[in-house]
Amino acid sequence: MPNDAGAIEPSRILGFSGGSLDRAAAFRHDANWIAARRADPKARLLRLNGDKARIIANQLHFEEAVDAEAVFLGLDVEGNVIFAGEAALPLEDARDLRSLAIEGQLAAQDLATLAQARSLLHWHQRHRFCANCGHETEMKDGGYRRHCPHCTADHFPRTDPVAIIVVRSGDNFLLGRQASWAPGRYSALAGFIEPGETIEEAARREVLEESGIRVGPITYVASQPWPYPSSLMIGLIGEALNQDIVIDKTELEDARWFSRAEVRLMFDERHPQGLGVPPPMAIAHKILETAVTWP
Ligand SMILES: [Zn+2]
Known part of the structure; x- marks a missing residue:
């Protein structure tokens, strides 16, 4: 409902x-x-x-x-x-x-x-074929289930959870960028939650892997369905336990600390180096906005 x-x-x-x-x-x-x-x-x-x-x-x-x-x-x-x-x-x-x-x-x-x-x-x-036996499956429940008439397995639409996090250290905020993004675009770090992980554990692992930053307490902010093709973005703010960034260059082109003043300039599209943040429709924008307005 x-x-x-x-x-x-x-x-x-x-x-x-x-x-x-x-x-x-x-x-x-x-x-x-x-x-x-x-x-x-x-x-x-x-x-x-x-x-x-x-x-x-x-x-x-x-x-x-x-x-x-x-x-x-x-x-x-x-x-x-x-x-x-x-x-x-x-x-x-x-x-x-x-x-x-x-x-x-x-x-x-x-x-x-x-x-x-x-x-x-x-x-x-x-998912037209059964992942268990390979037989062709049938749509059920108006499309919210596929059933295998051969081995009786039921298959349900998937949603893939992604932890996305803005890490802060006092008045500084950790953002990174991937080489494939629009020039100058920086955003929150993110990664798929793996089997056997809590949301917080996945967020801490991703941030440590990508940037070398260890994350302490984590607060949930918001979530967003992300239909590319079926993710659920889970937006978080975390407190950094160290400041020395070590970038994983296979994942990120760059990661750095941005001051509160610098992030505000990025929101206003007035950053002196032309750096920017994701658009307001994206959860990264919302969690960063929340993080910089927190005391
Ligand atoms: Zn089957």
Whole structure:
């Protein structure tokens, strides 16, 4: 169900968050209920081609015929039943998710719907066969499960957690950059959480590996669905235990301490060397903003 957290919850103001569809988790396991929703006159299909979708006048474009392959996303506030399907061909007027998120013209809940569709469709494309026995699997629960009729294994859509952290040492903040990023862009350090790790352990390991900095206490700030293809970014602020940076050059091109004043200049796009931070839709922006305003 949609939640009532309001605008004060930090996660709610980030790109791809704030989805308002009722996912009907209590009903979607019922094949008859899903079949009736597909045939419903209020059924609508959101067609994606990879991470692109048709946007007309800053609104999602829906088709009215829903095929059996489409996955169920949920019910909107007007009672429309929203499904998503992969387009076989490139779409006319299609826009990619990332530039839509940066532009900010699309309503937050529509961007969240696109992210949900993108992650779910991507998972189906790559999980048509059973990871246990290799047999072809069948879609169930409106797309929230794939079942293997041969070995009876069930497979569920994956979400890959990533710890992303701004480490601070007094009035200084540790940021790094990868060689592939836009010139001058610095951001929080991040890495996938591995099996058997807590969020905090993963964050401390990544920071130590990439920068040689040991991290003490860690505070959670916000999270963000990141549909490339199915990550969940978990945003943290940590306290540094040492200051001497040793960069892992296989991961990062650079990592350094930025003063509070310098970070503020980066937010205002007035840094003397032209250095900058990620856009406001990204969680790195939010956790850095939180870190520099903390006492
Ligand atoms: Zn199987």
